[in-house]
Amino acid sequence: MRRIAVSVFVALICNFANAQQTPIVGVWEQLPVANASGGPNAVRHNIVFVDKKIAGDTVFSGLVDAGTKNGVLCCVKVSKNSSVTLAELLKKYQWDDDIADHLKKITGWKYIYEASLVDQSAQNPRMRKLVKDLSMPPALSPYSAAIVSGKIAGEEVDKKFSTSDGAISFSTQSSQNKNVIQYKFSVNGEPVKLTEEMFAD
Template identity: 50%
Template sequence: MKKAIMFVLIASICRIASAQQSPVVGLWEQVVAGDRGDGSPVNTQRVDVVFVDRKINEDTRFSGLFAADISPQVLCCVDVKRDDLISLSALLKKYPWDPDTADHLKKITGWKYIYEAKLVKPNEQNAKMRSLVKSLTVPPTLSPYSAPVISGEIATAQMGKEFKVGNADVAYSVRMSNDKNSISYKFVINGKPVTLTEDMFPAE
């Protein structure tokens, strides 16, 4: 009986360890707070947050994926500290959001937790990320940006729709809604699907 109990405990621990090793996925949102609505960058700040499918147990680096569906390119990277967990209500209260940005954040679906994040240092960014960061700082600097992310640092710059992160098999796809008002990012990790959806920002 004791051997049987021990076997069950060992099997349970192995399942937990396996689950923890599978990558966390989500959406990285870089949005602007403090926009007065007149197109002026004065007193505005860029805020980085990630909406993820499960809680992280340690400080984690996420790689972004440029949203191209056929041959996604890797954006490296954003860092998240495990203690920087924030609720949606707290996030909405913490910064002076304009109505469109607040509405956008409220309508993101498929996530369970939100963390504040930081871009990695310039010398740790890959060429795609450096190009993106440069383009987002060209005046006016009020354009929001978002990208699907997956935990782990991916060395390659370009991938197919199926790839590995550690020991996990990952499939990735993007789908635009028929009315072009929202976009969905689907990850299938070891056969288990996770889909995150966001509305498109209104065209200027």
């Protein structure tokens, strides 16, 4: 009887540990694919490059380094079934050469997922403004931001903050020639760094 009780207890502990997934971090890219009919607008695709595999459908909040604080863009959502390899992603859409090259040079990620914006009613004011600005024709400007799993309340957080899953710190750093931007996270004390090249103005 005691052996059964111990087994049940161990199983409960393992299930609890599996449920306590640490925060997932990465980079959100919103990139245009030119209109196939040759019109002035483009179809915008949302893609996230993240450091861990997602276990279920997940919402991510965008983070923008604003000096002493981080601005929050809420939110993009990702289905666990939307994973894609880099080769598949490059083949799936007719990216122009600059964007294809940009995607190939993002570093620090382990998994890629296609994503979508949450409904407008669930977006915070900062996200609604960004969506409006990016949709103004010609809608060809790429956009990217760091992301962390979970919905963050408010439009800004401190450089160090907590989510329901753990403690996060976030900042960005540009390379000396300002051509590469580093997204520097600490997730429960573990450093995670992703980089991407800046698009030419």
